[in-house]
Amino acid sequence: MDPLNTLGNISSPDQAEKLFKVKLDSTQSAKMAKIKHPEVLIRIANAIALCRPSKIFINTGSEQDKETIRKIALEKGEELALAMSGHTIHFDLAGEQGRIVDRTYYIAEPQDLVSSLANRMPPEKAAKEIEKHMSGIMENLTMIVGFYMRGPVGSPVANPALELTSSAYISHSAELLYRNAFDNFDREVEQKGYFFTNVHSEGLNRTEDLPHARVFMDRKYQTTYAWKCTYAGNTLLLKKGNHRFAVDKAVYQDRGRELSEHMFITGIGGPGGRTTWCAGAAPSGCGKTTTAMAGNVFIGDDLAQMWIAQDGSIRTINPENGIFGIVEGVNDEGDPLLMKVLRQPGCEVIWSNVLMDEKLKPHWVGNMEPAPEKGINFQGEWHQGKTNEKKELIPISHPNSRCTLASDNLDNFSPEATNPDGVVTRIFTYSGRDADTMPPVWVAKNPDAGVVIGACIVSATTATEVGVTGIKRAPWANAPFIPGALGDYMDAQFKFFNNPDIKKHFKPVMAGLNYFLTHQARGGDSSKLLGEKRDVKVWLAWLERYAHNEVGYLSTPIGNLPCHKDLAELFEQIIDKDYPRSLYDMQFALYTVKIIQRIELQEKAYAKEENFPEKLFEILAVQKTALLNLKEKIGDVIMPDYFENLI
Incomplete structure (x- = not known):
């Protein structure tokens, strides 16, 4: 059952055209006439029939249309003008300052595999909820219809998507964050064979309506619905709503050839003027934008679509065009x-x-x-x-x-962001808000161990999710956006990074990053960071040299660690800072008890998942055994010089 087409009750382009003649004025009709794809027309018409807007505005992405959207946002009071020209401010409801995870559902049949971390609702019940809350929700409001690409036009992994909303703030945001592809939309949909549909209305935008706010995602029909909410993480459905559909596509349609990740994309400068591209995962609120900006050239700070190209490289694009x-x-x-x-x-x-x-x-x-x-x-x-x-x-x-x-x-924005062929990506990092366990940087010894680093992210929760507190696992920093079974997602990761089509000189460097270690975690009495935010430039620079076999490393049970000599040189060269041996020892000592506890946390959690790849448990078991042996032999804390003496 497709709720949108069922509730809208329009099944042909002719029916859609008849509705457009009634609902669109001559100016909007002329713009709409340029869209010919029958399924696109039917989808838009059904959204109109369901929501019953008083007016419809077709956004072609022209400067005139963009200015109209800005004016609507100000006139409605969704945004207020600030003193600096071009700056506006938007306030969400006090109770909606993050993703409403408790009110977010997948529309799924009982037999459908859905992530164990997600809520679900059967189609018949979901359709009743959608009809109850979205029927006529845009009366006395204007529906803005936008045609976007999640990625550069022409890229093999870019996704065409419709955004249908009564919120000018959301439409304004979409114009900054995505590529308006009105002129290319028909062709892209025809070539790709699919498109995403997003329907949102803030309704009356009242505090008392927020308990009834919902975000629904229909994986089968690649459609999202959101109502009675305004926070962009819940309503700009091109973003995390469509990211979920892109994850589904990578896992269930293109497994082993494509990935859709919660990752920044940044270029790290190396000797001789070279640039090595890095993609990195981190939960929202854990320094992802800061890390992305720590590179020399910037493509994106949140999402990444990647695939294996014909030349045997891993290529990456940013589905977004903004921050x-x-x-x-x-x-x-x-x-x-x-x-x-x-x-x-x-x-x-x-x-x-x-x-x-x-x-x-x-x-x-x-x-x-x-x-x-x-x-x-x-x-x-x-x-x-x-x-x-x-x-x-x-x-x-x-x-x-x-x-x-x-x-x-941004001054460091890279023109490569517009390249539909993407950038050759060699480095993949995984990080979270980890105050007390892992070192600042460590590299997996092989792709399988790299996948496990991603699977084992643990982080302090942040303000991005309403009502969530404490410390929690954050697999690949992508778990909230994985629609299907976690076991299927992990299998896709193993198959992708071990794909035999990846040429040897393009083999990925997969690493953990952590710049949230505190003095308290290493015997001090301060909760301040053990280092500075800007140190991440050095960790990235070391990974860049590692990818080109220009630095040594210490082989440890958790992976390969940097040598002090290389780091000291890079600290001076990159950020003009001393890096004493005493600080290195504090940051890179292995605290075996804490790391073993972290491994056991993952073993226990993943044991509850059905049909989970045994490879994860095998890798964790090897690491734990090696750490237990070292603990028995040396003690709870293993200093870096122990591994130096083994070289």
Whole structure:
């Protein structure tokens, strides 16, 4: 059962055309006439029939259309103009400052395999919910219809997608984050043989409606539905909603040839002016944008589509064309290129859930600037010292406050981002908010062990998910977006990175990254980081040299670690900083008890999954046995010099 076509009750292009004649004015009809693909027409018509908008605006991506969308966003009050030209601010409901994971469902038959980490609902029940809440939801509102590509037009792994929304803020955001492909949409759909459909309405946008807000994802018909919510992670369905469909495609249609990952893409400079491309996974709120910007040239900070090209290389594109980035902690010291866009005129930026002061200037936690005495933020009027009902201080901005901007505003933006052939990617990193266990960087000894690094990400939770706290596993930093069984996803990872078509000189370097280690974790009494945010430039530089066999390494049970000599040279060369042996020892000592506990956590969790690849358990068992032997022989803490003496 396809809820959209069933509820809209339009099954032919002729029926769609008749509806368009009634609902579209002459200007919008002329634009719509350029779209010919019958399935696209039927999908749009059924969304109109279901939601019953008072007006329809066809967004072709022209400058005139973009300006119209900006004006609608301001007129509706979805955005407010800030002092700096081109800057606006959007506030979500106080109770919707992140993904509503408890109200997000896959539409699935009982026999369908769905991730054990997700909610599900059968099609008949979902259709009733959609009809109840979306029928007529756009009355007295304008539906904006957008035609996008998730990736450069012509790329083999780019996805065509429709965005149908009553929110001008969401449409405005889509214009910054994605490629409007109105002129190429028919051809891309014809060539690809599919397209994604996204239907959203904020409705009346009232606090009392939020408990009834839902996000539904129909994998069979590649359609998402969202209502009574405005946070972009729930409503900009081109993003994580369609990312889920792209994951499905990689796992169940192109297994071993394609992957869809929650990864940044950055280029790391090496000797002789070369650039080595790196893709890295990290849960939202765990420094992914910062790490992406630590490279020399930038393509993306959140999502990556990759495939094995005919030349035997792994190629990667960014399905997005912009940044929807967390701003807490963004400042001149750690993020100078991003701060230049945010604080200097000339760029278009949508802010969300930061504080707007009386001079219409945005402020946020961690910007290292003087804070205003009062203003308006995510919960309404704010002043220094204001508390909530629990007598807790209300911060100047929400931890999940965002900035939305087009990537080509950044000084280090790479033109390769527009290349439909993607970039040759050699390095793959996996990281989380790990305060006490793993070293800053370690490299898997083979692709299978690299897949296991990704599967074993553990992180402190962040503000990106409503109502989620504590420490949790975050497999591949992609688990919330894996629709099917985790075992199938892991099998796809093993098959992809071991694909015999990958040429030897393109073999992947797969590594763990962790720059959240604290002094407390290594015998100190401070909760401060054991190092600095900018140190990630060095960890990436070392991986770049490792990929080209230009540095040595220490072989350990968890993987290969850098040698102090190489790191000290890179610290001086890359960030002009001393790197004493004492700090190296603290960062790269193996704390066997904690690492063994981490392994056992993964073994226990994955044992609950059905049909899970035994390879994971075999690799973890080998690592645990080796660590137990070292613990018995040497003690709880293994210093790097032990492994140096084995060289």
